[in-house]
Amino acid sequence: MSTQEQAVAVTRRLLIDGQLVETEQTLASLDPATGEVFGYAPEATVAEVDAAVGAARRAFDTTDWSTNHELRARCLNQLYQALRDNVEELRELTISEVGATRALTHGNQLEVPFEIVRYYAGLLEGYEWSEDLGNIEIRGQQHHRWVEKEAAGVVAAIAAYNYPHQLALAKLAPSLAAGCTVVLKGAPDTPLSTLALGEIIAQTDIPAGVVNVLTSSDIEVGKRMTTHPDVDVVTFTGSTPVGREIMAAASATLKKVFLELGGKSAMILLDDADYVKSAQFAAFSVATHAGQGCALTTRVLVPAADHDKVAQMIAGVFAHVTYGDPRDPKTYMGPLISERQRDKVDGIVQRAVAAGATLVAGGEKVDPGFFYKPTLLANVDPDSEIAQEEVFGPVIALIPYTDEDDAVRIANNSIYGLSGGIMSADQERAKAVARRVRTGTFSINGGNYFSADAPFGGYKQSGIGREMGRQGLEEFLELKTFAEVLA
Structure with a gap:
């Protein structure tokens, strides 16, 4: 099959108000393992945003979706089964578009996220939607008070490219369980994966307008979603700089904002740790999905006396990390998502070396595709760019410390x-x-x-709020306090 024939075969459609929609303009999706066009997705415009938000608003305001708990549980269970029924098609799509290895699709890239849908369907069965506060006496009268939990409204959900199914379902499932309606925008680097979820949703009993799915590379589309007057909640996963912009934009209408942002997490090796096992864990963790994970421990803190020994151990493990075609079951690490991202990673690595870090392993691009060798930088200054900035690539910064207090200080030395x-x-x-x-x-x-x-989320500039768990549901709820005078 030629590239163009393959692209036509995997082209998908937007989901707006229960209808699968095509657009005049399309967005190319690349296979990051080859750098070649894999398929085309519809390029939504601001007009499609308005149509999708309008559909979500009507579905929330004029149907019983927000109050019919049984319907929502049934639809979530149905969606879970539909995802399971389409797992193999989704697996091949995810490998080709995301660059995820086959093994990862059996885990957090695909099948594990399905369980989020089932979890929230189950949570609905026993969830308490009201809390009785009892009676109080005021001026000789008894007043009965209680609190009810209600759906927050229309949700604008914007997901990143690295784990598109996980990120989409961690927003969709709890917001739907809460009774919200949703406009979901997939990342422009992985549009087909998100649109595939939309096409599966269109086959379920989820009412028209409850879920709308868009893809676009136009920055104005995202801006419209976060500023639209009919959107009540914005949930975004991505970089901290973009998160700041979204929070500022949403402030004009005081929308509820939920952000899952960047990280520069530290792994502390105490002086009594098993360094061999620790080196294996640190190296294989950061090589997972080529380091494209916000929670990966990309700073490794080690006692200064053992720094060089641990550096050699991690470098030795990196030498055994297999990278290449993600379709090959023997491949451990796939490519970065794009040439742009690979250039960013390489630029940070090269600047780190110029600033005094020691390049122990890696630091090289590998073609074809967007591969980057697992990289270890040692003797890293904890205040340097490589120790402070999120790289989003398979790069470890090894940092020596003097004692436990110093290790904690370095670990917390981050935005x-x-x-x-x-x-x-x-x-x-x-x-x-x-x-x-x-x-x-x-x-x-x-x-x-x-x-x-x-619950998953962060402190400081890693975000606001929590995804998953009971707390993830409650991000999409409002509290209403009632009081009545008793006769």
């Missing part, structure tokens, strides 16, 4: 606070240090906190 990790032979010691690090998630000796029932 971010998304995640972190610690390795130690003493579990209680590890937990004591972990509690001093200001982040929203934390891994102790490789513990995995990431699941549908666990």
